[in-house]
Amino acid sequence: MRYVSIDHVEPGQYLGKTIYSANGTVLLGAGVQLTVYMISTLNRIGVTMLYIQDPMFEDVETDDMLSEATKQGMIQAMNSTFEAIRSGKDWNTQMIGSSVDSLLTDVMSNKEVLVQLTDIRTKDNGQYIHAINVCLLSSVMGINMGLNYQQLKELATGALLHDIGKTGMREEDLLIPDLKGHHTWRGYEKLKSRREFSLLIAHVALQHHERVDGLGLPRGLAGDEIHLYAKIVSAADTYERLVHPLPPQAKKLLPHEACEEMMAMSEKQLDHEVLLQFNRIVSVYPNGTAVRLSNKQTGVVVRQHRGLPGRPVIRIVQGEASRFDVKELDLAKETTVFIEAVLS
Incomplete structure (x- = not known):
């Protein structure tokens, strides 16, 4: 799965995580193929980010604590x-x-x-x-x-x-x-x-x-x-209020930015x-998040390290559809490489 802005979701892609209504019923189930109408409706009801399925990251799970x-x-x-x-x-x-x-x-x-x-x-x-x-x-x-x-x-x-x-x-x-x-x-x-x-x-x-x-x-x-x-x-x-502010138009911080802001409140x-x-x-770079590294490569967070929340494993996919080159970079071991930016 990948975590992407709804502005970048395209019809035909498959939803990665179930979305619930306010009364707990399923609004859209994981695995449903998204249509133009569905994407438009999700936008209208305030959804800004989605998990979508991606063949290159089909093994990437969000490691939810709750069932x-x-x-x-x-x-x-x-x-x-x-x-x-x-x-x-x-x-x-x-x-x-x-x-x-x-x-x-x-x-x-x-x-x-x-x-x-x-x-x-x-x-x-x-x-x-x-x-x-x-x-x-x-x-x-x-x-x-x-x-x-x-x-x-x-x-x-x-x-x-x-x-x-x-x-x-x-x-x-x-x-x-x-x-x-x-x-x-x-x-x-x-x-x-x-x-x-x-x-x-x-x-x-x-x-x-x-x-x-x-x-x-x-x-x-x-x-x-x-x-x-x-x-x-x-x-x-x-x-929670820093990463999901009220009202919604207020400045929204990314998880690592929110943690830095909170340390200043100590x-x-x-x-x-x-x-x-x-x-x-707390995971500051959740699984499925697209990132740019200090070596200018881009990839997606695929695994976490307990105790090292800022040093996850990044999967980098390069090349064309017929010949992909896939490698993983473990930032816990590659100590000179850092996450430079989070991409939507």
């Missing part, structure tokens, strides 16, 4: 929860708990894999994909930091529901500096009333926009006043120790 069943179930659980809240109905905490258990089972079975955020988002499913990605990143960091299963479940649940306070709010309300109306307070109020949840889960929603330098919202907490769970979720949320917005853990678990 398709887990992802689909989590989107359905999030959609059901948020729709119930919007309509003023009771919501099913058991469904959320089961989703978190499924995620943790998958993560603990694949904890040697670097996290690659590869799900295709649309205008409708974006908030759910964001929540799942924040949950995934937070959970992997939590495992690396030695949290036990009960702590991991609290962390993952708080991460999945960190933005629950935004539900039912208008976009313009999110910009109003009324702290008691801030989505963090609203989320805290929604979660603290659920006896099935630990109060720490509610505090993740309340504290995930606090900063370690004391300049955050809503209470201006600093340093150790901020719970570890919230510090972890803050790092995951920050990364001990200001983000906790330094949490940042160190974050940089150990």
Whole structure:
């Protein structure tokens, strides 16, 4: 598979990864042959990047930590929860708990894999994909930091529901500096009333926009006043917002650019120790990404090295259709070659 801009997708190519609707149903399944109408529709609903199948890279997988069943179930659980809240109905905490258990089972079975955020988002499913990605990143960091299963479940649940306070709010309300109306307070109020949840889960929603330098919202907490769970979720949320900004027309950073930006936030917005853990678990050049190297060759990332996220294996294809020359360059061994740019 290759990861390409939708502007470069052509009719007749085959979709590499399934795209889900906001309610968890399959919008387009992996393997479907794309038509002009499909590409136009995907563009209209906000899809900007796609995985497509490519014979030269048919063995390249995205190394997803989560199974398709887990992802689909989590989107359905999030959609059901948020729709119930919007309509003023009771919501099913058991469904959320089961989703978190499924995620943790998958993560603990694949904890040697670097996290690659590869799900295709649309205008409708974006908030759910964001929540799942924040949950995934937070959970992997939590495992690396030695949290036990009960702590991991609290962390993952708080991460999945960190933005629950935004539900039912208008976009313009999110910009109003009324702290008691801030989505963090609203989320805290929604979660603290659920006896099935630990109060720490509610505090993740309340504290995930606090900063370690004391300049955050809503209470201006600093340093150790901020719970570890919230510090972890803050790092995951920050990364997700840098690579998938809201609104969509805001500047979008590539994964390696987002990691560099976050390191500049160390001990200001983000906790330094949490940042160190974050940089150990995230893939800055996901599989399928086209890159240009410092030796001016171009290729596609095909494999990762745990512990060396910036030094993946690159497949370089040269020549014409009848006589291709294919070679792989392992940047962990070729120490004088660097990735110079990411190509769309």
